[in-house]
Amino acid sequence: MRLLLALLLAMLPIAAPAQDSLPPAPYAYRQLDDPALEREARDLMETLRCLTCQSQSIADSDAPMAGDMRHQVRTRLAGGESPEQVRGWLIARYGDYISYRPAVSAATWPLFAVPVLLLLVAVVVVARRLGRGAR
Amino acid sequence: MIRRRLWLWLPLLAIALLCGLFALQLSRPKDEFVRSALIGQPLPAFSLKPAVPGGPGLASSDFADGKPRLLNVFASWCVPCAAEAPQLTALKAGGAEIMAVAIRDTPGDVASFLDAYGNPFSAIGADPYSQLQIALGSSGVPETFVIDGRGVIRHQHIGDIRASDVPRLLEELQDAG
Numbered sequence: 048m049r050l051l052l053a054l055l056l057a058m059l060p061i062a063a064p065a066q067d068s069l070p071p072a073p074y075a076y077r078q079l080d081d082p083a084l085e086r087e088a089r090d091l092m093e094t095l096r097c098l099t100c101q102s103q104s105i106a107d108s109d110a111p112m113a114g115d116m117r118h119q120v121r122t123r124l125a126g127g128e129s130p131e132q133v134r135g136w137l138i139a140r141y142g143d144y145i146s147y148r149p150a151v152s153a154a155t156w157p158l159f160a161v162p163v164l165l166l167l168v169a170v171v172v173v174a175r176r177l178g179r180g181a182r
Numbered sequence: 183m184i185r186r187r188l189w190l191w192l193p194l195l196a197i198a199l200l201c202g203l204f205a206l207q208l209s210r211p212k213d214e215f216v217r218s219a220l221i222g223q224p225l226p227a228f229s230l231k232p233a234v235p236g237g238p239g240l241a242s243s244d245f246a247d248g249k250p251r252l253l254n255v256f257a258s259w260c261v262p263c264a265a266e267a268p269q270l271t272a273l274k275a276g277g278a279e280i281m282a283v284a285i286r287d288t289p290g291d292v293a294s295f296l297d298a299y300g301n302p303f304s305a306i307g308a309d310p311y312s313q314l315q316i317a318l319g320s321s322g323v324p325e326t327f328v329i330d331g332r333g334v335i336r337h338q339h340i341g342d343i344r345a346s347d348v349p350r351l352l353e354e355l356q357d358a359g
Contacts, residue, residue: 067259067286072311098216098321111286112322115312140319142219 067111074121075114081125088121091130094147095120095137104147215340218319218327225253225333226317230307233284233292240281240307246333250358252351253327254282254303255315258295260323262342267299269343274302276352282306285315285323326351330358 079085092106097113105113105120123133137145143152151159220226229241245251254270256263274280282303284292292306309315318327320338328337328351336358339351 067257068291069286069288069310101214101216112312112315115286116316118311119313119316137316138219140219140316141216141321144216 069111071111071114072118074118076117077121079121079125084124085121087130088117088124091124091133092117092120095134096145096147098141098145216321217340218335218338220319220335221338223335225329225335226314228307228314228317230283230309230314233282233287233289233306233308234296235289235293238305240283240305242333244281244305245329246331248331249279250328250330250336250355252278252280252355253318253329254280255285255318255320255323255325255327256282257285257323258287258291260285263324264295264299266324266342266344267302269345269348270302271300272345272348273343273351276348278352278355279304283309283314285309285312328354328358 079088089106093104095105095116097103097105097108097110097116099110099112100108103113105116120133123136124130128136134146134148143150149155149158225242225245227242229243230239232239245253252273270280280303282305284306287308287310289308292308296303307314318335320327322340324342326339326343327335328339330336337351337354339347343351
């Protein structure tokens with residue numbers, strides 16, 4: 048009986064102290080009053096990567112740091128910055144990694160060029176085959 | 183005819199190359215750190231309130247007076263931050279001046295953290311909404327930046343400082359002087 052109790056106690060979840068006790072930032076969960084601005088903020092937040100949970104956007108994540116980033120995005124947009132300015136500000140700090148929106152750069156241009164090239168090759172191959180068939 | 187047969191091997195060769203590439207990438211450990219893109223650039227302008235009542239706050243103007251410093255990003259609720267405390271004390275003993283910023287913290291929690299693990303910091307600023315952390319391109323706690331005498335970010339150490347990292351950080355600090 049005592050063993051059973053000990054086992055049951057061992058299964059109780061232990062509170063992890065690795066989380067802060069501070070309430071979320073004011074604009075982490077509060078929407079902006081201007082619906083148009085809030086829509087811009089939401090569109091931007093859905094394309095920004097959460098740093099502590101790297102497969103989620105900051106719009107999807109409940110991590111405290113994602114909340115702080117949403118606060119940052121909303122207050123900057125409310126302060127008159129454009130979504131692309133905010134994205135640029137973050138990319139200047141964290142690199143392209145922070146943005147989910149693909150951008151053509153010196154490192155990424157083959158990703159955009161190769162499909163076009165393959166399509167051209169396919170068109171040439173098909174045209175030649177059809178031409179041969181007609182002869 | 184023979185030329186055509188050679189062509190047939192081409193897709194197989196391509197697949198083999200691709201598999202080789204996958205095998206190579208899979209055998210490498212994944213680097214999940216997001217490094218700051220601000221290395222080599224000046225500290226962003228900031229001014230933070232003190233993290234402990236009565237103590238000094240932290241501003242970007244506290245740097246750039248000719249003396250290189252460490253800027254430690256920590257939090258009382260962060261377990262590895264407690265683990266790196268002895269190494270920070272060793273760095274201070276080695277001549278480093280350490281400034282700190284406490285992320286999402288309360289004055290009471292910071293004070294009891296310093297009581298428990300020591301206070302090697304010259305000044306601690308409070309960053310309740312991670313604003314300075316984001317402005318620095320830092321993605322977690324703890325992190326330590328080397329700031330040179332002109333206020334330029336020279337180096338970023340991600341994660342807790344191990345005993346083996348202490349000499350290298352002191353060296354970075356010396357190079358930044």
